[in-house]
Amino acid sequence: MILGILILGFLVSFSAIRHAGKTLKEIRIHIDNESGLRFINDSLVTRIIEGKPLYVRTVNLGSLDVAKVERALDEDPFVKKAHVFQEVDGGLNVKIEQEIPILRVNTGTDEYYLSEELAKIPLSNLYASEVLLVGGRIDEDDYLALSELSKFIKADKLLTKHIIAVKKQAPNSFILLVNKGDYIIEFGELENFEDKFKRLKLFYDQYLGKVGLDFYQKISLKFNNQIVATKRESDEK
Numbered sequence: 001m002i003l004g005i006l007i008l009g010f011l012v013s014f015s016a017i018r019h020a021g022k023t024l025k026e027i028r029i030h031i032d033n034e035s036g037l038r039f040i041n042d043s044l045v046t047r048i049i050e051g052k053p054l055y056v057r058t059v060n061l062g063s064l065d066v067a068k069v070e071r072a073l074d075e076d077p078f079v080k081k082a083h084v085f086q087e088v089d090g091g092l093n094v095k096i097e098q099e100i101p102i103l104r105v106n107t108g109t110d111e112y113y114l115s116e117e118l119a120k121i122p123l124s125n126l127y128a129s130e131v132l133l134v135g136g137r138i139d140e141d142d143y144l145a146l147s148e149l150s151k152f153i154k155a156d157k158l159l160t161k162h163i164i165a166v167k168k169q170a171p172n173s174f175i176l177l178v179n180k181g182d183y184i185i186e187f188g189e190l191e192n193f194e195d196k197f198k199r200l201k202l203f204y205d206q207y208l209g210k211v212g213l214d215f216y217q218k219i220s221l222k223f224n225n226q227i228v229a230t231k232r233e234s235d236e237k
Contacts, residue, residue: 024056024064025090037098038127039078045094048072056092064092077122080115102150105134118143133177136168145190152193158201173222181213183232188222196221203227 027049029042049056049069056064066084073082073096083095099121101113113121113129132150149166153159163185165177176185187196200221207229208216220228 024059024092027056027092027094028087029094029096031096032098035098035100037100037129039098039121039124039129040076040096041126044076045073045096048076049092049094069094077120078124101129101131102147102154103134104129104131105138107136107138114143114147116147118147132163133165134167135165136174138168142168142190149190149193152197156197158204159197162204178213183213183216184218186218186220186222188220195225199225199227203229 027046029045031040031042031045049072056069064086066086069084069092070082073079073084073094078099080097080099082097083093085093087093099113099115099119101121102116103114105112105114111123113123113131114134115121132153134146138146146166153163162178162180163176164179166187167175167177169175172189174187174190176187178185185200200219203219208219215232216229217232218230220230
């Protein structure tokens, strides 16, 4: 029994040494594209892990630092989390979770996406995400409220259909821009979403759907418990 255990241990050790001395056989890349995002592809992942300073193709499997490969991938702004592990057949599995943008921000001097974790994501040459557009002098203090606004609009089919952008006009003062009709929605502060949008949807149903999208110049939701609509012809309220 002891001899058998020794022989088994020797074989396992010998196999491990042989495996460690081999070079990488294959890189298997799996990118999470279920959300429809295409910010990163196999070519970009391969470029990261095969280039400087990793050179995984020339490193023996026994010297391959999987954690280092993961860190290098995580540094890419489009990668939310990388999972890397070796297979017994000499292959390397790379699984990539992409960052998910919720807003596209244009401050006038800078343009970027904002992720679910409120981190900046640069624009991509490969892919443009269809998310709510935000313009104006946006700063980090606005991020949380804007992300909540985006989630609220996205969860409602009618709002998603009509509202395509948000613009900051002054501190704590925002307007909403629509994809059809030549009017703006004066939203005011980014708060009380449920009440404001409830009034807006009621106004759409009772008035705007009957008079047309170009009848009003401005629809204001910033006042409590009321809507103030400005007609286009005479600017009468």
